[in-house]
Amino acid sequence: MTIQGEQIIGRQIARGAEGSIYGVEAATGEKLQPAFGGATQADLERACQLADEAFDxxxxxxxxxxxxxxEAIAEEILALGDELIERCCAESGLPRGRIEGERGRTMGQLRLFASVLRDGGYLDARVDPPMPERQPLPRVDLRLRNxxxxxxxxxxASNFPLAFSVAGGDTASALAAGCPVVAKAHSAHPGTSELVGRAVLAAAQRCDMPEGVFSLLFDSSRRIGQGLVADHRIKAVGFTGSRGGGTALxxxxxxxxxPIPVYAEMSSINPVFLFPQxxxxxxxxxxxxxxxxxxxxxxxFCTNPGLVIAVEGPAxxxxxxxxGEALAALPASVMLTPGIHxxxxxxxxxxxxxxxxxTVARGQEGGKLRGQAAFFAVDAEGFLADPMLQEEVFGASSLLVRCRDEAEMRRVAERLEGQLTAALHIEAGDHEAVRPLLPLLERKAGRILVNGFGTGVEVGHAMVHGGPFPATADGRSTSVGSKAIERFLRPVCYQDMPDDLLPPALQNANPERLWRRVDGVLTQPSA
Ligand SMILES: NC(=O)C1=CN([C@@H]2O[C@H](COP(=O)(O)OP(=O)(O)OC[C@H]3O[C@@H](n4cnc5c(N)ncnc54)[C@H](OP(=O)(O)O)[C@@H]3O)[C@@H](O)[C@H]2O)C=CC1
Ligand SMILES: O=C(O)CCC(=O)C(=O)O
Structure with a gap:
């Protein structure tokens, strides 16, 4: 067995000495071996110091x-083989097919960011050439890159133990940007975390990366997680989890x-609007x-359809x-942890x-640690009167808001908090009713989709997996897709810098052959 209950600090793999954490088999609630040692303050200090030294x-x-x-991380994750899949299924209760799919997605994300690096567009290289003859004042030479x-x-995240965890989207985008990562393992999947951490370390060694580019800590008390966010060497945070956890960080x-930015993805009920036609x-x-x-x-899923809004009537x-009929045929499923259940x-x-x-419908009855689906209904007045009805119930639970007319649907929409997604079910005859709702939904959600549901996020260039608070801490960004790299970059401008002191991306000869914005015009590298 490769899982030893050990954390990774720079190139060192060792057991933490601060308390013990055990994985739990999601289906039974039984402890899984081995015990994982939590990080000490000295471990935290060393991981942050090494990350700081590795940065430049x-x-x-x-x-x-x-x-x-x-790309090497992706290969090393695949090379973990069945041990990773089996441990991840045991810790999460998610079925094998899902975990295999999630492993593929995780590898795909890493490869996507490799292609982003090769493309170079993320640097946003800009050159405003000098205008020494300009009147009344000459213009200086200005160049910018991220x-x-x-x-x-x-x-x-507990709910995506591979794609949103140790080597998930946050880590892939941060490493791509050029930022070392200190990961805090989720206590719901410590074994999965150690295996993936070992894969990242193997890749770092194979590719001769500087020590400290990646560390993985276990936390038996939450003090390490909090200390990590407070540490002066940490310059940004990526988080997926509860509203309470995210806002605490x-x-x-x-x-x-x-102060530093926290990119926390937290709570979303993803309204689904059903239009009459x-x-x-x-x-x-x-x-x-x-x-x-x-x-x-x-x-x-954070994109779970937790709220349905529609006009009452026979349809x-x-x-x-x-x-009700569909849910009655669906079995209850094992949930991620006893606490989440x-x-x-x-x-x-x-x-x-x-x-x-x-209560308008329930799924099949569960049993220990299984979530039985639930579908509820309330009238719009009742919904608008009680903010508690907007709180995310993490699991297969949804609330239908029955409205008297489309104006009442809009009133409900106006009252919603920030969301990751908003879905519209429409026919051509509904378009006129939908149009006035769109500006409102743009203010509320990161992704507006038609005749579908938000679950299953495509990892691509145009994806936005974000949204105004509380869906995320900062609605100007995404945690999925190539645009996620922007969270970990900032622009620097070089004024009148001699060519040989400029970074290659901005030198006159354009040795990296980047597309650059020259005097405002996107310009192809010359042949
Ligand atoms: N909308 C979404 O995307 C998701 C929402 N959730 C919601 O979160 C609930 C719990 O799920 P979970 O994944 O455990 O989310 P949590 O927010 O509880 O935990 C996420 C991570 O943050 C750490 N953490 C949480 N609170 C603090 C704190 N105050 N100080 C330091 N570290 C902290 C946890 O540590 P530790 O490992 O020690 O617990 C864990 O590593 C679910 O029931 C659901 O309501 C969960 C997943 C996704
Ligand atoms: O649906 C997805 O692929 C992503 C969902 C997500 O981010 C989450 O559930 O935390």
Whole structure:
């Protein structure tokens, strides 16, 4: 067995001495061996110091070297083989097919960022040539490129133990930007974390990366996670998890003598708007798609459709009936951790006991640690009267808001907090009713989609997986897709800098053959 309960600090693999953490088999709640030692303050100090020392040599490497490193991480993850898949399934309760798919996505993300590095566009190289003869004043020579922000702390997600964790999107985008990473392993999947951490270390050694480009710490008390965010050498944070956890880290980051950005993806209920013509034409088909999206991964997707908004009437009744039939055929699924299961049960019980809320459908009954899907309904007045009804119930739970008309649908939309996604189910005859809602949804959500559901995020160049608070801490960015690299970059301008002192990206000869914005015009490298 490769899993030894050890963390990684620079090139050293060793057991932490601060308490013990155990993985738990999600399906049974039984402890998994071995025990993982938590990091001490000295471990935290050393990981941050090494990351700081690695920063300049790492960012100075040619983009090709960093790209090869990212690709090597992908290869090393694949080389972990079945041990990774089995441990990850045991710790998360997610089925093998899903975990294999997620491994593919994780490798794909690493390779995507390798291609971003080779393309060079992320540097946003700009040259404003001097105009010494300009009247009344000459213009100076100005050149701009993006530089990495510094070492990044990454807190992986419990619900995506590979794609949003130790070598997930935050780590891939930070390493691509040129930032060393100190990852804090999620206590829900310590074994998976160690295996992936070892793969990153193997790749770093194979590619001769500077020591400290990556470290992985376990935390038995939350003090290490908090200390990481507070450490002066850490310059940004990537996080996916609860609103409570994310906002706690945001507060620490904001109260540092040097505040830093926290890119936290937290809570979203992803409203789904069902328009009358679409409901009339295909209420049953929409219901099937909705039920499938609701229970995907036991509902443990941040893009889960937790809120449905529609005008009441016979077509909506058909949708509710068909959803009930679809859910009745769907088994309850193992949830990620006993704590997440308990939080789900609590959220469902709160809705079940709410005076204005009706339980309209349940999935098949569960059993220990399994989440039974739940679909509730409330009228718009009831929804607008109680902000608690907007709180995310993490798992397969959704609330239908019955509106009297489309104006009431808009009023509900106006009241919503920031979201990762908003979905519209429409036919051509609904377009006029949809149009006035779009500017409002642009203010609320990072992604607006039509005739689909937000679960299953495509990793590409045009993807936005973000949104206004509380969906994320900073709605100006995305945590999925190539644009995620921008979170860990900042622009530097060089004024009247001699050519030989400029970074190659900005030198007159353009030795890296980059597309650059010259005097405002995007310009191809000359042959
Ligand atoms: N919207 C979304 O994308 C997601 C939402 N969630 C929500 O979060 C709940 C719990 O899930 P979980 O993944 O454990 O999320 P948490 O926010 O509890 O944990 C995420 C990570 O942050 C750490 N952390 C959390 N709070 C603090 C703190 N105050 N100080 C220092 N570190 C902290 C955790 O440490 P440790 O490992 O020690 O717990 C973990 O590594 C779910 O029930 C759900 O409501 C979860 C996943 C995704
Ligand atoms: O749906 C996806 O692929 C991403 C979902 C996500 O970010 C999450 O659930 O935390």
């Amino acid at each position: 040599p790492y960012r100075a490497l040619p983009a090709e070297r960093r790209a090869a490193f990212l 530089v990495p922000i510094g070492p990044v702390a990454v807190f992986g 945001m507060k620490i980051a904001a109260s540092r003598p040097e 679409a409901l009339e034409a295909r209420a049953e088909t929409i219901a099937k798609g909705f039920a499938a999206s609701l229970v995907l991964g036991a509902g443990q 909506l009744d058909r949708f509710v009936r068909a959803t 308990e939080a789900f049960e609590r959220g469902v019980a709160q809705l079940t006991g709410h005076a204005g809320v009706e």
